Amino acid sequence: MWLAALAPLAYLAGCVLTDNLGANPIDFVTDTLGDWTLRMLLASLAVTPLRLLTGQAWLVTLRRLLGLFAFAYAVMHFSVWVVLDFFFDWPLMAADIVKRPYITVGMTALVLLTPLALTSTAGMVKRLGARAWRRLHRLVYVAAILGVLHYLWLAKVGVKTPWVYAAILALLLGIRIVAAVRRRASAPRAGASVEAARARWVKRRLEDTRPR
Amino acid sequence: MLIRRAPTFRSSEITDEKLYLGRRRFIAGATALGLSGGIVTDALLSELAEAAKAPQGAPLKAPRNPAFVHADPLNKIEDATSYNNFYEFGVNKDDPARLGGTLKTRPWTVKVEGLVAKPKTYDIDELLRFPLEERVYSLRCVEAWSMIIPWIGFPLSALLKQVEPTSTAKYVEFVTLHDPQQFPGQKPGFFGSSLDWPYVEGLRLDEAMHPLTLMTVGMYGQVLPNQNGAPFRVVVPWKYGFKSGKSIVRVRLTADQPKTSWEKAAPQEYGFYSNVNPTVDHPRWSQATERRIGEFRRRKTLMFNGYADQVASLYTGLDLKKHY
Ligand code: HEM
Numbered sequence: 001m002w003l004a005a006l007a008p009l010a011y012l013a014g015c016v017l018t019d020n021l022g023a024n025p026i027d028f029v030t031d032t033l034g035d036w037t038l039r040m041l042l043a044s045l046a047v048t049p050l051r052l053l054t055g056q057a058w059l060v061t062l063r064r065l066l067g068l069f070a071f072a073y074a075v076m077h078f079s080v081w082v083v084l085d086f087f088f089d090w091p092l093m094a095a096d097i098v099k100r101p102y103i104t105v106g107m108t109a110l111v112l113l114t115p116l117a118l119t120s121t122a123g124m125v126k127r128l129g130a131r132a133w134r135r136l137h138r139l140v141y142v143a144a145i146l147g148v149l150h151y152l153w154l155a156k157v158g159v160k161t162p163w164v165y166a167a168i169l170a171l172l173l174g175i176r177i178v179a180a181v182r183r184r185a186s187a188p189r190a191g192a193s194v195e196a197a198r199a200r201w202v203k204r205r206l207e208d209t210r211p212r
Numbered sequence: 213m214l215i216r217r218a219p220t221f222r223s224s225e226i227t228d229e230k231l232y233l234g235r236r237r238f239i240a241g242a243t244a245l246g247l248s249g250g251i252v253t254d255a256l257l258s259e260l261a262e263a264a265k266a267p268q269g270a271p272l273k274a275p276r277n278p279a280f281v282h283a284d285p286l287n288k289i290e291d292a293t294s295y296n297n298f299y300e301f302g303v304n305k306d307d308p309a310r311l312g313g314t315l316k317t318r319p320w321t322v323k324v325e326g327l328v329a330k331p332k333t334y335d336i337d338e339l340l341r342f343p344l345e346e347r348v349y350s351l352r353c354v355e356a357w358s359m360i361i362p363w364i365g366f367p368l369s370a371l372l373k374q375v376e377p378t379s380t381a382k383y384v385e386f387v388t389l390h391d392p393q394q395f396p397g398q399k400p401g402f403f404g405s406s407l408d409w410p411y412v413e414g415l416r417l418d419e420a421m422h423p424l425t426l427m428t429v430g431m432y433g434q435v436l437p438n439q440n441g442a443p444f445r446v447v448v449p450w451k452y453g454f455k456s457g458k459s460i461v462r463v464r465l466t467a468d469q470p471k472t473s474w475e476k477a478a479p480q481e482y483g484f485y486s487n488v489n490p491t492v493d494h495p496r497w498s499q500a501t502e503r504r505i506g507e508f509r510r511r512k513t514l515m516f517n518g519y520a521d522q523v524a525s526l527y528t529g530l531d532l533k534k535h536y
Binding site for chain 1: 290291294295299303305306355357401403404405406407474477478481493496497498500501503505506508509510
């Protein structure tokens with residue numbers, strides 16, 4: 001998993017070393033990192049639906065890694081913008097954040113992801129309490145929606161790729177909604193068992209002190 | 213969007229391929245000759261010569277016009293031929309270089325029609341016989357990057373004088389070839405078509421008659437490569453790049469302002485005029501600065517892309533914020 005998540009970076013490094021970044025290297029790097037931010041984010045959101053559909057409980061162990069990689073790519077994507085694109089021209093960047101809706105939502109998504117990354121450790125789950133932690137981490141849905149919106153708004157007319165991401169995100173969130181509705185419909189017994197499963201998962205996580 | 217780097221190639225390699233095709237025709241011709249008893253006709257010979265002469269990448273010589281040079285150094289031809297916006301081939305920058313091979317630039321004719329006294333259909337070879345000259349222009353894309361490119365062509369005014377626009381003609385419309393067999397990007401995808409085909413661009417008649425407006429058949433001392441709008445395109449250096457229509461098959465003079473493709477696709481983003489203007493931002497990106505391809509830091513964008521001295525007078529009294 002680590003390898004898969006690092007592959008895009010290796011690819012970029014390879015392009016740099018072989019001088020293969022195209023005529024507009026800064027755009028190329030920004031776009032590649034942006035693409036992988038969104039892909040990682042969607043991959044982390046795919047874990048729960050996949051688990052629900054396949055019943056493979058171990059999948060959940062991938063979720064944190066994918067989420068953290070999404071954040072890491074977002075930070076690099078943002079840094080390229082600050083350093084390479086605008087070269088620390090703060091007034092111009094500030095103007096862009098306020099004036100360009102696609103930058104505004106991208107920035108918001110990054111800001112929303114930050115507390116999630118900071119509270120991703122088992123220690124933080126414990127300190128916040130499972131319920132509050134879960135509630136906080138629902139922000140990832142908002143961040144993902146804003147990430148897709150960012151892409152939809154920055155893409156030129158005629159570029160259809162953002163709609164592919166929008167469709168995937170809609171599917172991933174749709175599965176959750178269906179699952180939630182079902183859960184509610186078959187409550188209280190099933191609901192209780194889901195709660196119990198969650199409690200077991202949190203407990204396992206708290207007991208798991210392996211370094212990560 | 214995953215941007216794959218187009219395989220790097222030298223222009224000489226393109227030439228090789230096309231010459232190779234020319235050679236194939238030569239062999240086919242020679243075989244036919246053998247079968248028909250060895251009678252060499254002038255027509256056949258000139259046809260064979262034509263096949264070898266025309267292709268993109270072939271050298272095209274024209275004297276540089278010292279009145280149209282640029283203070284900045286030229287961009288590399290590799291960049292100018294690998295980083296292109298040409299939606300007829302696809303929406304990615306490397307699509308035109310990758311997929312350009314499907315466009316057939318011979319035979320090619322250009323209809324010049326509409327409100328003119330002498331409408332005429334020109335063959336591309338006729339157009340190549342206009343007095344050609346090389347001019348170094350800056351090309352500023354609406355996406356805030358720019359390149360310095362040596363084009364080869366002749367002023368549009370020379371063509372328009374031949375067909376004699378009538379007094380009612382106020383605008384010139386440029387129509388790009390519409391043929392999904394040759395332009396894969398014109399085939400609708402799952403989420404629909406990128407633009408409404410054919411691609412239409414336009415100028416006011418006085419803009420079209422301006423000496424800077426260049427009908428272009430070559431660049432960097434070569435016949436125009438397919439990805440750069442072969443075989444016949446317009447270059448309007450004081451406007452954003454998309455105003456310079458490529459692979460043109462029709463030039464029409466009209467009384468009404470043409471409805472251009474980008475205006476139709478997103479009227480709040482792209483106006484008819486689309487003059488390079490650092491003080492009027494595109495809704496999604498600032499036009500105050502640009503990145504010269506090959507440079508690291510952004511540079512300030514100049515009014516009318518640096519051609520204000522020559523063209524500002526065309527727009528006296530026009531509110532450029534409203535007519536963006
Ligand atoms: C979670 C947050 C974010 C996600 C998921 C994201 C995703 C993306 C994606 C998918 C692209 C398009 C790449 C392509 O065209 O192939 C992109 C481009 C871009 N993003 Fe982000 N982004 C995020 C945050 C940000 C932030 C915080 C900034 C700057 C403040 C930013 C600035 C840009 C810029 C300048 C582009 C290039 C636009 C262009 O090519 O014209 N993004 N981003």
